[in-house]
Amino acid sequence: MKAIMIEGPHKLRIIDMEKPQIKNKDDVLLKIISGGICGSDIGIYNGTNSLATYPRIIGHEYAGIVEEIGSGVTNVKIGDVVAVDPVRSCGKCYACKNGRHNVCSTLEVTGVHRDGGFCEYVVTSEKYVYSTDLGKDNDYLVSLVEPYSIGMEVNNRANIKEEDTVLIMGSGPIGCCVMQVAKSRGAKVVMTDLVDNRLERAKDMGADVVLNVLKEDLSSKIEEITSNEGFPVIVDTVCSPRSFEQAVELASPAGRVIVLGTTNKVSEIPQVNITKKELDVKGSRLNNHCFPEVIKGFEMGSLTPKKLCTHVFDYKDAQHALELLQNSPDETCKVILKF
Ligand SMILES: [Zn+2]
Ligand SMILES: [Zn+2]
Structure with a gap:
């Protein structure tokens, strides 16, 4: 072979x-x-x-x-x-x-x-x-159960639910997978990127609000979107030292920050920013038995x-x-x- x-x-x-x-x-x-x-x-x-x-x-x-x-x-x-x-x-x-x-x-x-x-x-x-049964013409898409399982794991780690407003930093494949799972749970999702093409795709796939952070200032948008409370859930798929710092800054009290990066470069995060808001800062890696639920989403069309x-x-x-x-x-x- x-x-x-x-x-x-x-x-x-x-x-x-x-x-x-x-x-x-x-x-x-x-x-x-x-x-x-x-x-x-x-x-x-x-x-x-x-x-x-x-x-x-x-x-x-x-x-x-x-x-x-x-x-x-x-x-x-x-x-x-x-x-x-x-x-x-x-x-x-x-x-x-x-x-x-x-x-x-x-x-x-x-x-x-x-x-x-x-x-x-x-x-x-x-x-x-x-x-999985997606019909013969769509069999090739079954290979994408795995990347969606990454998105499902993030949703599980962040305990994303209907009343949450989720900020996803980065609109690449993983960002879009996280978003569609969050949407299927009824959450509101805001996505950012530097590339308009990616934001258009994210919007087409179901994101509520998309923002090009080269053109618009995210902090000033927070007031409008979250009544200045910050985001209850932030998922950092940009994974740079700075994006992690920003995620902690933009989270609301009692918020959750999910980290996916594998860089060993250091972020500077003052402890008080985590303590005063009692943030949950969590890593998310691969998937923990998420395939059945993803497959359900594929078959029902929510993903x-x-x-x-x-x-x-x-x-x-x-x-x-x-x-x-x-x-x-x-x-x-x-x-x-x-x-
Ligand atoms: Zn992968
Ligand atoms: Zn083991």
């Missing part, structure tokens, strides 16, 4: 390798349909993802058709279209025992720490796959992966797709590879 292998920074090759086979009773063999390209895939390609090791078959957003099942599989049947949760955890550490396996102390993610889904076939346990996807390429054009995403962030949102 063919696989997209990153042999080292800037070295992408489509290689031939042996088709994997079912070994355990609970294994399923998937014929991969599609894979979504994520910022972290670009980081592996560029050599800027400190978590990755080489050589690596990338891809943690992927979907496939069940082609074969082990003797003990009951969760799915042959012919099912499934999304694959990339989180692999130990089940024994403190986080795992406390229902937080997505931050397992020996966490591994397929496509980052071990081989991923950008190849023609994958064998995995049935416990990581989730059946619209089709609007997130701007480009579809054949997997053979993977290098071109990665470079397009890297070089034209203004024109791209989610880019999907078809296998």
Whole structure:
């Protein structure tokens, strides 16, 4: 079978390798349909993802058709279209025992720490796959269950509910996923960005208010939008040292600030800004069993992966797709590879 292998920074090759086979009773063999390209895939390609090791078959957003099942599989049947949760955890550490396996102390993610889904076939346990029915024409969108699961996790961490006004800093793919989940919970959502194209997409996908912070001053808008109270929930998808500082400043008393960044650069945040408003400042990483709820949103139409996807390429054009995403962030949102 063919696989997209990153042999080292800037070295992408489509290689031939042996088709994997079912070994355990609970294994399923998937014929991969599609894979979504994520910022972290670009980081592996560029050599800027400190978590990755080489050589690596990338891809943690992927979907496939069940082609074969082990003797003990009951969760799915042959012919099912499934999304694959990339989180692999130990089940024994403190986080795992406390229902937080997505931050397992020996966490591994397929496509980052071990081989991923950008190849023609994958064998995995049935416990990581989730059946989805979007109709044959939309099967390729099932690979976007994973990025939406990031958005679901953020909503769970921030406990976003109907009466909340949510500020999402940044209108890239993750910002849009967070927004659509928040909208499905009845919250009001304000989104920011520096690029009008992205803001237009966010608005089209359901954001209530969009703001280009190059042209408009966010602080002066707060009075109008929140009666000068600040935002009860702020999600920082910009992930710069300054955006984190701003998020803490713009939060309302009793607010929640959700951080997604992986930078090790320092933000300067006076303790009093957290204490006096009794803020919850929380990280959000990957997803904690969010696939079923995302799939429900896909099937009911409250989440619209089709609007997130701007480009579809054949997997053979993977290098071109990665470079397009890297070089034209203004024109791209989610880019999907078809296998
Ligand atoms: Zn991703
Ligand atoms: Zn663990």
